[in-house]
Amino acid sequence: MKSLRYLVLNSLLLVLMMTSLSVSSVSACVGKTLVVGALDDPQQQVLAEMLSVLISERTGTTVKVVPIKGHAEAHDAMIRAELDMYIEYTGVGQVTILKDQPIADSDELYKAVKERYNQELNLIWLKPFGFSDARYAPEGTVAVAAPVVRKDTLKKFPALARLINKLGGAIDDSTMKELEVASAAGNPRDVARKFLKEKRFI
Amino acid sequence: MLTLTSIRLLFFVATTFVLASCTLGAxxxxxxxxxxxxxxxxxxxxxxxxxxxxxxxxxxxxxxxxxxxxxxxxxxxxxxxxxxxxxxxxxxxxxxxxxxxxxxxxxxxxxxxxxxxxxxxxxxxxxxxxxxxxxxxxxxxxxxxxxxxxxxxxxxxVDGLRFSTVNLFAAGNRMHDNQHGLRYEERGSEAIIHHNDIQDNEIGIFVVTRSTDRAQIKENNITGNRQYNVKLGWQQPGDVTLPNNWWGSLAPDAVEETFLDRKIDVSLGHVSAPEPLTGPVKVSDWQKHEGATP
Structure with a gap:
């Protein structure tokens, strides 16, 4: 009888073996997705989508836009490498993030924040878009908007800075207002894509 | 207690199940x-x-x-x-x-x-x-x-068919409603791609980078792609030649309008479409043409 039981067990084991495959962990090459932060604001959203569409359409890299609560949160997320880039304003960078004295001159301010972000934080200010927004300017300073990108990200994607810098000076105050209104009324990604297409960036 | 009959029955059920798994598919x-x-x-x-x-x-x-x-x-x-x-x-x-x-x-x-x-x-x-x-x-x-x-x-x-550094033969395929129908970084690839429909994608063919114009992409229907039929990536300074394809139009200017290349960005190569076909190819006829026999 023991041999019969053995036969039954073997039969059931055979069934299990034939209907399953060996299991072990493997890993495979996974593409990097770039993450762009955007504050809950039509201006931030349309600019973040503009970076996203430009990068994804010209390089094929997948780009994801994620919401962030404020400038300090965005900065912390950059330092923690949870974001690859976001849009910052020179006055905010100088006063709110770096806790430094306001600088009134726009060019001097840009040079100052760019230098300290690079040296102390490994974050790179790329070319300003071409507009400033007083709503974001701490007292005694100005708020010129520019993409800020992690240095590590630029090392992994060496062509990225050159591509994003194509947007440098492309958006003046009045253009930004138009984009903002359209972004608030519709889909920021569609607005961004339309702008890029009309200006032949994509 | 198990009887010999019940054992035989169990064994029969187990064997039947195993055979069914092997031959009919679990x-x-x-x-x-x-x-x-x-x-x-x-x-x-x-x-x-x-x-x-x-x-x-x-x-x-x-x-x-x-x-x-x-x-x-x-x-x-x-x-x-x-x-x-x-x-x-x-x-x-x-x-x-x-x-x-x-x-x-x-x-x-x-x-x-x-x-x-x-x-x-x-x-x-x-x-x-x-x-x-x-x-x-x-x-x-x-x-x-x-x-x-x-x-x-x-x-x-997102990408229908994507390749780099390969020896690829692709024929008789349909790539539609993708972000990119065909996407490649040539990197020395030997690719023969003919008698395919590359239609109704956002971008028909996305040549990302490192193309030295070796891929043979001919006798395909490359039409109706919503943004561009052909787009060169940010780092594709070399020219790309796509001969003998059907572009959905016989007007050269209309065909060129569907390419994102040097005319939009001077750092990119030029996309050319010599000897365009005058009508669509029949995709199912691919076996009558080059590369049909492995």
Missing amino acids: PSLKLKDDVIENTVTWSGEVWIDGIVTVKKSGHLIIEPGTRILFAPRDVDGDGIGDAELLVEGSLTARGTARDPIIFTSAADQPKPADWKYLYLDFARDVELDYIVSEYAYSGLQVHFCRARVTNSIFRYN
Whole structure:
């Protein structure tokens, strides 16, 4: 009888073996997705989508836009490498993030924040878009908007800075207002894509 | 107590079940991070919730009519599903016109990038005939190997068919409703791509970078792609020549308007379409042309 039981067990084991495959962990090459932060604001959203569409359409890299609560949160997320880039304003960078004295001159301010972000934080200010927004300017300073990108990200994607810098000076105050209104009324990604297409960036 | 009769009955049931599994296909085979190192045949329905790898020693044979469903799980939060089928060994997936082999999302409401890709990486031997690959990041990615892809459909993906550094033959395929129908970084590839429909994608052909104009992409229907029929990537300074294709128009200016190249960005190469066809090719006629015999 023991041999019969053995036969039954073997039969059931055979069934299990034939209907399953060996299991072990493997890993495979996974593409990097770039993450762009955007504050809950039509201006931030349309600019973040503009970076996203430009990068994804010209390089094929997948780009994801994620919401962030404020400038300090965005900065912390950059330092923690949870974001690859976001849009910052020179006055905010100088006063709110770096806790430094306001600088009134726009060019001097840009040079100052760019230098300290690079040296102390490994974050790179790329070319300003071409507009400033007083709503974001701490007292005694100005708020010129520019993409800020992690240095590590630029090392992994060496062509990225050159591509994003194509947007440098492309958006003046009045253009930004138009984009903002359209972004608030519709889909920021569609607005961004339309702008890029009309200006032949994509 | 077990009697001899009941033992015989149990053995009969077990044997029948095993035979049914081998010959008719076990329904809903569920896999996670599994490794295939020997010859394995799939049929019926196969669910993948992880990365299934066909190792160098492995040979995966997929029977006509098999449905491979990938779980739409995105653990790393990058917006791209994590499930994939990675082939480093051999893959034979020969469907039929009536019973294609389907690679698709297991989601109730599927969308592009629900799963990662069918990925051929240094694979030993691959033949894909009459497959449908949909709702992936890439319907098929081919790298560093030789592959033959015929009579297949790539749809609703980010990239329909994508390759680099390969010896690829692709004919009789339809790539539609993808972000990019065909995407490649040539990097020395020997690619023959003819008698395919590359239609109704956002971008028909995306030449990302490192193309030295060796890929032979001719006698295809490249029409109706919503943004561009051909787009050169940011780092593609070399020219790309696509002779003898049907572009949906006989007017050269209208055809050139569907290319993103040097005329939009001076740092890019020029896309040329010499000797365009005057009408669409019949995709199903691919076997009468070059490369039909392996």
